[in-house]
Amino acid sequence: MIVHVAEYLAWIISALLGAWMLFDAVKVSREHDEEFLTTSVEGTDELLTSPAAEQLLDPTEERA
Amino acid sequence: MTSVVPSSPTPEGVRAATDGGGARSHLALKKVLGPAHIWGLGVGIVLVGEYMGWNFSVQKGGMFGALIAAWVVGVLYTCVAMIDSEVTSTVAAAGGQYTQAKHMIGPLMAFNVGLFLVLEYTMLEAADANVMSYLVSTIATHLGYTGSVNQYAFIILAIMVLAFLNYRGVLATLSINLVITAVAALAIVVLFISLQGWSPDAQLHFHGLASSHANALPYGWLGVLAAFQFGMWYYLGIEGTCQAAEECRSAARSIPLGTMTGIITLLLAAVLTWYVCVGSLPWQYLSVSITPLFDTALVSAGGAVATLLAVGTVFATLASANGCINDASRAWFSMGRDNYLPAWFGAIHPRYRTPFRAILFLVPVAIAFAILPVLLNKPELLATVITFSILSALLMYSFMVPNMFRFRKLWPLGRLHRGYTHPLHPLPAITLAVIAVLVLFATFLGYGTTLVTLVIFYLLASVWFVLFRYRYVRKGQQFTMPWPRPKGY
Numbered sequence: 001m002i003v004h005v006a007e008y009l010a011w012i013i014s015a016l017l018g019a020w021m022l023f024d025a026v027k028v029s030r031e032h033d034e035e036f037l038t039t040s041v042e043g044t045d046e047l048l049t050s051p052a053a054e055q056l057l058d059p060t061e062e063r064a
Numbered sequence: 065m066t067s068v069v070p071s072s073p074t075p076e077g078v079r080a081a082t083d084g085g086g087a088r089s090h091l092a093l094k095k096v097l098g099p100a101h102i103w104g105l106g107v108g109i110v111l112v113g114e115y116m117g118w119n120f121s122v123q124k125g126g127m128f129g130a131l132i133a134a135w136v137v138g139v140l141y142t143c144v145a146m147i148d149s150e151v152t153s154t155v156a157a158a159g160g161q162y163t164q165a166k167h168m169i170g171p172l173m174a175f176n177v178g179l180f181l182v183l184e185y186t187m188l189e190a191a192d193a194n195v196m197s198y199l200v201s202t203i204a205t206h207l208g209y210t211g212s213v214n215q216y217a218f219i220i221l222a223i224m225v226l227a228f229l230n231y232r233g234v235l236a237t238l239s240i241n242l243v244i245t246a247v248a249a250l251a252i253v254v255l256f257i258s259l260q261g262w263s264p265d266a267q268l269h270f271h272g273l274a275s276s277h278a279n280a281l282p283y284g285w286l287g288v289l290a291a292f293q294f295g296m297w298y299y300l301g302i303e304g305t306c307q308a309a310e311e312c313r314s315a316a317r318s319i320p321l322g323t324m325t326g327i328i329t330l331l332l333a334a335v336l337t338w339y340v341c342v343g344s345l346p347w348q349y350l351s352v353s354i355t356p357l358f359d360t361a362l363v364s365a366g367g368a369v370a371t372l373l374a375v376g377t378v379f380a381t382l383a384s385a386n387g388c389i390n391d392a393s394r395a396w397f398s399m400g401r402d403n404y405l406p407a408w409f410g411a412i413h414p415r416y417r418t419p420f421r422a423i424l425f426l427v428p429v430a431i432a433f434a435i436l437p438v439l440l441n442k443p444e445l446l447a448t449v450i451t452f453s454i455l456s457a458l459l460m461y462s463f464m465v466p467n468m469f470r471f472r473k474l475w476p477l478g479r480l481h482r483g484y485t486h487p488l489h490p491l492p493a494i495t496l497a498v499i500a501v502l503v504l505f506a507t508f509l510g511y512g513t514t515l516v517t518l519v520i521f522y523l524l525a526s527v528w529f530v531l532f533r534y535r536y537v538r539k540g541q542q543f544t545m546p547w548p549r550p551k552g553y
Contacts, residue, residue: 003209010217014224018427021231025424028413037411039090040401041544042157042310 093158094417096235097312102305102322104242105390107329108383109185109301111248112192114330114337115357115380117297117450123351124510125291126282127274127342133288133295134334136499141299143496144461145327146486147468149320152306153483154475156315157545158419159398160306160391161460161467166402168470171537173463175404175529176522180460181307181395186426187453188301189223189388190433192381194446196222197438198354199378219434222385227427230389233416234311241386244379249333251376252357256336258365259344267364268343279347292506296454298334301384302326303460307391316483324484340364389423389430397422402542404533451511455518458507461500468493474550 029037121130148161157163162178197215204213229237260266274280281287305323312318341356344364353359361373397419400409413420437445472489486492508515 003204003211003213007214007217010214010221014217014220017224017228021228021420021424024231025420028415028420029411032414034408034411037091037414038401038407040092040410040412041090042155042163 091412091414091417093310093412093419094234095311095313097238097308097318099318099321099325100242101235101238102308102312102318103326103329104245104383105238105308105387106302106305106323106326107249108241108245108380109188109304109387109391110299110326110330110384111245111333112195112380112384113297113300114252114333115248115377116195116355118294118334118337119341119350119353119356121291121294121297122342122347124283124294125287125289126278126280127347128280129283129288129291130295130342131335131338133291134298134338137292137295137299137503138331138334140461140496140499140503141302141330142327143492143499144303144464145323146492147464147496148303148306149323149484150482150486151468151471152309152319152323153316154480154547155306155545156309156312157398158307158310158394160309160395161303161464162395162398163309164306164467164471165463166542168467168474169463171404171534172526172529174402175399175533176526177460177463178395178399178404179522179525180456180463182392182426184453184456184460185301185304185388185392185395186430187433187449187456189385189392189430191446191450191453192385192388193219193222193430193434194437194449196378196381196385199381202355203374215438216435219438220431222382223389223427223430223434226382226386226389227423229386230393230423231413231416231418231420234308234390234418237386237390238308241383245383248376248380248383249329251372252333252336252340254372255340255357255361255365255369258369259340261336261339261343264343268340270343273344273346274342282347289502289506290509292503293454293510296457296503298337299327299330300454300457301387301391302330303457304387304391307394310394314483316481320484389426392426393419393422396426403536403538404529448511448514451507451514452518455504455507455511455515458500458504459518459522461496462504465493465497465500474552475547476551479548479551 118130118134121133125133151164152160155163155167159166159178160181162174162181165177166174194215197213197218200218201213201215229240259268261268264270283290302323305319305326309315309319337357341350341360344360345353345356349359350356355377358370358373358377361370396405396409397412398410399405400407400411400422402410409419409422409425411421412418433449436449437443469490477485504515
């Protein structure tokens with residue numbers, strides 16, 4: 001009996017979560033400009049741009 | 065190439081950046097992770113392999129064949145961890161090895177490596193979800209239930225709950241992974257202590273179980289070679305730490321710390337697992353057991369320790385699936401962002417700052433592969449799904465060798481600041497190449513058809529990419545990190 005209840009609960013929770021994610025994804029896509037949502041660029045790290053890191057690099061080197 | 069100067073993120077998660085002359089705002093993944101999260105991600109994906117799967121190496125190579133596999137494949141993964149730690153400490157970008165390939169080699173290799181990653185993690189996630197449903201059935205049986213459990217319900221539930229968690233934010237996702245992975249890892253230590261592992265004759269029975277040649281190396285050295293493919297289970301997925309680089313507060317610090325402590329944890333967990341299981345179970349049983357650590361606890365310790373190992377098995381399975389969703393989605397997202405796939409997949413959720421479309425898109429793919437063995441009533445298909453994952457990983461490790469040589473050639477030490485510099489180059493890269501070829505050969509012995517099928521799939525995918533997608537790749541614009549020019553360019 002408990003197993004059957006757990007099975008039904010599993011189906012219901014899965015459906016609710018799936019529906020919420022789909023709904024939210026559609027909502028976000030409608031509310032925001034596509035260009036804005038896809039504007040991310042590769043990250044940078046403070047160690048790569050810190051003054052200490054700069055000293056390790058050849059100061060005459062041209063940045064890419 | 066475009067130069068981007070980052071500034072602090074605003075509360076809305078919108079980062080201002082100057083791009084050339086004009087200022088504009090753009091979304092970015094949330095930089096909230098530290099070394100502990102990276103440890104939780106890497107070890108979390110892998111630890112399920114200690115709880116189940118590694119023991120099939122006993123079937124191939126016997127008790128000591130499994131130990132040799134753990135050592136040799138452990139060396140392979142130590143090399144992988146060292147190389148990844150160095151390269152990714154400079155590449156603070158989601159996509160991990162895909163991004164490395166993009167910078168070091170070129171678009172076609174990057175596309176293939178991206179696919180290797182997505183397949184590796186999605187297949188592993190599918191296998192984890194399938195195993196999760198098996199565990200639910202087992203728990204129900206232990207509680208006295210005699211009917212059959214609907215596996216579909218629990219496979220889909222596991223994937224949906226974890227996808228939801230990933231959708232809502234990376235910090236909560238990987239914080240949970242850290243906790244459940246730590247519990248699963250500690251459970252192995254508790255088992256070792258409860259069996260007085262420091263005294264091999266107290267509760268363990270090595271003399272009777274593993275001392276004769278028929279138990280230790282029943283198929284000789286060929287058996288040891290065949291065991292390598294299952295030796296992968298001890299460590300498969302630790303390279304997934306790189307996928308979180310863009311979300312670390314400091315990738316240069318967190319990735320090497322999390323990855324190297326992760327591989328140390330796994331090397332210890334692998335030998336501890338082998339030790340307690342081989343000293344407790346006969347090899348004929350151990351080699352076919354579905355949950356060897358739990359079985360060891362049940363037979364040798366019982367009571368609370370067995371319960372803890374049952375919890376550990378469930379936690380390890382969940383942590384693995386959770387980490388796989390995180391990693392597969394980051395690889396898919398990165399490929400979309402660079403137009404290797406439709407740019408639609410490169411979107412970030414403005415509130416949760418996660419690659420929400422990539423996460424959602426991979427949900428039905430994982431569900432399809434997870435339910436396939438149940439749908440067709442062929443449990444052996446689970447092994448094929450896992451082999452897809454292992455082979456994709458092996459193909460990726462093969463790429464890491466030329467990648468490392470090229471990285472050191474284009475950006476020698478001193479030219480580019482590294483958060484970690486691995487020692488003895490090129491020894492780790494050469495060792496990685498030799499062992500990867502050995503494991504590929506071993507896997508070919510067991511799953512030759514699967515390997516050929518997978519290679520054909522990647523060839524066809526490459527043809528599709530060259531004919532239909534290459535023209536959309538953002539050539540120079542895909543390189544946005546403030547790196548110095550490579551040597552010779």
